[in-house]
Amino acid sequence: MATGRTHRPATRSRGIPEATVARLPLYLRALTALSERSVPTVSSEELAAAAGVNSxxxxxxxxxxxxxxxxxxxxxxxxxxxxxxxELGLTQDWPVVIVGIGNLGAALANYGGFASRGFRVAALIDADPAMAGKPVAGMPVQHTDDLERIISDNGVSIGVIATPAGAAQQVCDRLVAAGVTSILNFAPTVLTVPDGVDVRKVDLSIELQILAFHEQRKAGEESAADAADGTATPAVAKDHRKGPDGDVPAVMPA
Amino acid sequence: MATGRTHRPATRSRGIPEATVARLPLYLRALTALSERSVPTVSSEELAAAAGVNSxxxxxxxxxxxxxxxxxxxxxxxxxxxxxxxELGLTQDWPVVIVGIGNLGAALANYGGFASRGFRVAALIDADPAMAGKPVAGMPVQHTDDLERIISDNGVSIGVIATPAGAAQQVCDRLVAAGVTSILNFAPTVLTVPDGVDVRKVDLSIELQILAFHEQRKAGEESAADAADGTATPAVAKDHRKGPDGDVPAVMPA
DNA sequence: CATTGTGAAGTTCTTCACAGCC
DNA sequence: GGCTGTGAAGAACTTCACAATG
Incomplete structure (x- = not known):
C-alpha cells in the first residue's frame, strides 16, 4: 500500500504519529497566546492544561x-x-484557493484565522457567472473557467472545497489535475483522489450527529434493552428535555 | 487548570466504540443516497466504498x-x-441554538444539512444589539440577554458556538448553566466544561495546518506518477486520512 | 457460494511511572 | 526539588481470515 518511500533527510523527524501531528496546532495556539503575554517558559503541566490535553x-x-x-x-x-x-511547515507561506463562494465559502474567505497562520487566500472561485468580479472579503470572485490558470499562476497546492455536494468531486478532480495535492473538503460527500493527495474533511452535520448520539445516551438510563431487538418498532421517542437544570453549576474559569 | 479529569470512556457493557459512532453518520449519508435511488440492498463492500472506508x-x-x-x-x-x-438519536427532533451570528454563524444558520438530519435551528443569538431583530436565514437574531430564556423555552440541549474566541468560554458557561449539555465549538479556543457536558470542536485553521504538515512532507519527492496529462482519472483512491476522524478533524479531546 | 459476523492478530495511541537531569 | 523524557504497560482501534449461514 505504501508507495515506494524514500528517505527524507530534510527534516530529522522520523515519522511523527498522525495523532501527534493533529495536536501540534493546538499546542501552537496555546504557545502563541503565552508568547503574546511574554511568558518566557512553561511546564508541560501548564501547557497541557491550556491546550486541553494531559501532560x-x-x-x-x-x-x-x-x-x-x-x-x-x-x-x-x-x-x-x-x-x-x-515542523508544521508554517514558516513558509501557503497560498490556498477557496472554491464555492456561498455562505460558507464567504465565511471562510473572511475568516481571519487563516492569514494569521501562514495561509494566504490566493483566490476565490465560483461557478456562478453572476458572482464573477463580485468582491468578497476584499477580493474579486473569479470564475471556475480560470481554475487551472489560477492554481498554476499562484503555485497553489492547497484547495478548500465549499461547493454543494454535487459539484465537489468534479471540482476536486480539476484541482488535483491542476496540481493541488491537499484538499480541505466541506462538502458532505466522499472525495476520491489519487494516491499522494491528502484530503481532510469537515462535515458540520456529522459533528452534530455525534453530539446527538451522546445526548441521547444522557437522556435516559431507563430503557435498558432496546438494542439488538430486530423488530423495527417505529420509535415514538419524544423529545424530553432533561429536568429544569438541577445540576452542576458552570465551571469557574480561572 | 482545566477540569482535572474529564472522563467519558465510561463505556458500559453495551457501549459502541467512539470511533464507530463517528462513522455512523458517514454510513447513514451513503445509505440515504442509496435509499433515494431506491436501491433495496447493499453489500458491505459496496457500502464501504460509498462511505470511504474498508469493508x-x-x-x-x-x-x-x-x-x-x-x-x-x-x-x-x-x-x-x-x-x-x-442509534444516533435522529428519530427525534433536536432543537439547537447558534450563538454568534457573524459570517460563520450566518453560514451555519443557512446550512441546509442540519434540518435534513433532524436538527432544527431554534434560535440565533448574538451579543451585538445592532443585530437584534435582523433576519438571518429567515429568522430574527435575538440578543444574548435572552439566552437563558431561549434555551429553556425551547428545551435546547445542543448549542453551537460561533463567537470570537474571547467570548466563547463565557457563552459556553451560560449555555451550560441554562441546561445545554452538548456543544459544538467553532471558536479557536479550548472550552472548559463540567463533567457530563460534551464538547466537539471544529477548527478550520487547525485542519489547514495539518494539511500543511503533510504538504511539506511531499515537497521533495517528485511525483512522477500523476502527471497532469489531462486525464484526471481518479484511480481507486484511498482516503487515507487518519486520525480520530470523526474525532479529529476537529475533535476536542475533552 | 456470496457475504456476513467475529475471534484473533496486528497496529496505533494513551497513560503510567520513574529514571535522569537541571 | 521540580520537571522532562521515555520504556513499558495498557487501551483502543483496525485488519485479517475464516467459520457460519441464508
Whole structure:
C-alpha cells in the first residue's frame, strides 16, 4: 500500500504519529497566546492544561520532535513556537484557493484565522457567472473557467472545497489535475483522489450527529434493552428535555 | 487548570466504540443516497466504498449495532437507515441554538444539512444589539440577554458556538448553566466544561495546518506518477486520512 | 457460494511511572 | 526539588481470515 518511500533527510523527524501531528496546532495556539503575554517558559503541566490535553501526552508528543525542554524548568515558549511552526511547515507561506463562494465559502474567505497562520487566500472561485468580479472579503470572485490558470499562476497546492455536494468531486478532480495535492473538503460527500493527495474533511452535520448520539445516551438510563431487538418498532421517542437544570453549576474559569 | 479529569470512556457493557459512532453518520449519508435511488440492498463492500472506508471495518462497526445483515445477500438499505438513525438519536427532533451570528454563524444558520438530519435551528443569538431583530436565514437574531430564556423555552440541549474566541468560554458557561449539555465549538479556543457536558470542536485553521504538515512532507519527492496529462482519472483512491476522524478533524479531546 | 459476523492478530495511541537531569 | 523524557504497560482501534449461514 505504501508507495515506494524514500528517505527524507530534510527534516530529522522520523515519522511523527498522525495523532501527534493533529495536536501540534493546538499546542501552537496555546504557545502563541503565552508568547503574546511574554511568558518566557512553561511546564508541560501548564501547557497541557491550556491546550486541553494531559501532560504525559504532551511530553510524549514533544519527544517526537526532539528534546526541546529543560528538566526542572520547562519549555522555552519562543523556541517551541518556532520549532512547532517549522515542523508544521508554517514558516513558509501557503497560498490556498477557496472554491464555492456561498455562505460558507464567504465565511471562510473572511475568516481571519487563516492569514494569521501562514495561509494566504490566493483566490476565490465560483461557478456562478453572476458572482464573477463580485468582491468578497476584499477580493474579486473569479470564475471556475480560470481554475487551472489560477492554481498554476499562484503555485497553489492547497484547495478548500465549499461547493454543494454535487459539484465537489468534479471540482476536486480539476484541482488535483491542476496540481493541488491537499484538499480541505466541506462538502458532505466522499472525495476520491489519487494516491499522494491528502484530503481532510469537515462535515458540520456529522459533528452534530455525534453530539446527538451522546445526548441521547444522557437522556435516559431507563430503557435498558432496546438494542439488538430486530423488530423495527417505529420509535415514538419524544423529545424530553432533561429536568429544569438541577445540576452542576458552570465551571469557574480561572 | 482545566477540569482535572474529564472522563467519558465510561463505556458500559453495551457501549459502541467512539470511533464507530463517528462513522455512523458517514454510513447513514451513503445509505440515504442509496435509499433515494431506491436501491433495496447493499453489500458491505459496496457500502464501504460509498462511505470511504474498508469493508471489514464497516462490518465490524455494524456488528456493534446488532446483526442487521443477511449472509450471502447484504444489508437492507431502509432497515439500516432506520437502525442507524435510531442509534444516533435522529428519530427525534433536536432543537439547537447558534450563538454568534457573524459570517460563520450566518453560514451555519443557512446550512441546509442540519434540518435534513433532524436538527432544527431554534434560535440565533448574538451579543451585538445592532443585530437584534435582523433576519438571518429567515429568522430574527435575538440578543444574548435572552439566552437563558431561549434555551429553556425551547428545551435546547445542543448549542453551537460561533463567537470570537474571547467570548466563547463565557457563552459556553451560560449555555451550560441554562441546561445545554452538548456543544459544538467553532471558536479557536479550548472550552472548559463540567463533567457530563460534551464538547466537539471544529477548527478550520487547525485542519489547514495539518494539511500543511503533510504538504511539506511531499515537497521533495517528485511525483512522477500523476502527471497532469489531462486525464484526471481518479484511480481507486484511498482516503487515507487518519486520525480520530470523526474525532479529529476537529475533535476536542475533552 | 456470496457475504456476513467475529475471534484473533496486528497496529496505533494513551497513560503510567520513574529514571535522569537541571 | 521540580520537571522532562521515555520504556513499558495498557487501551483502543483496525485488519485479517475464516467459520457460519441464508
Amino acid at each position: 504525559a501526552k504532551l511530553r510524549k508528543d514533544f519527544s517526537y520532535l526532539g528534546s526541546y525542554g529543560t528538566r526542572g524548568v520547562g519549555y522555552d515558549v519562543e523556541y517551541l513556537v518556532y520549532q512547532i511552526s517549522r | 471489514a471495518k464497516l462490518r465490524k462497526d455494524f456488528s456493534y449495532l446488532g446483526s442487521y445483515g443477511t449472509r450471502g445477500v447484504g444489508y437492507d438499505v431502509e432497515y439500516l437507515v432506520y437502525q442507524i438513525s435510531r
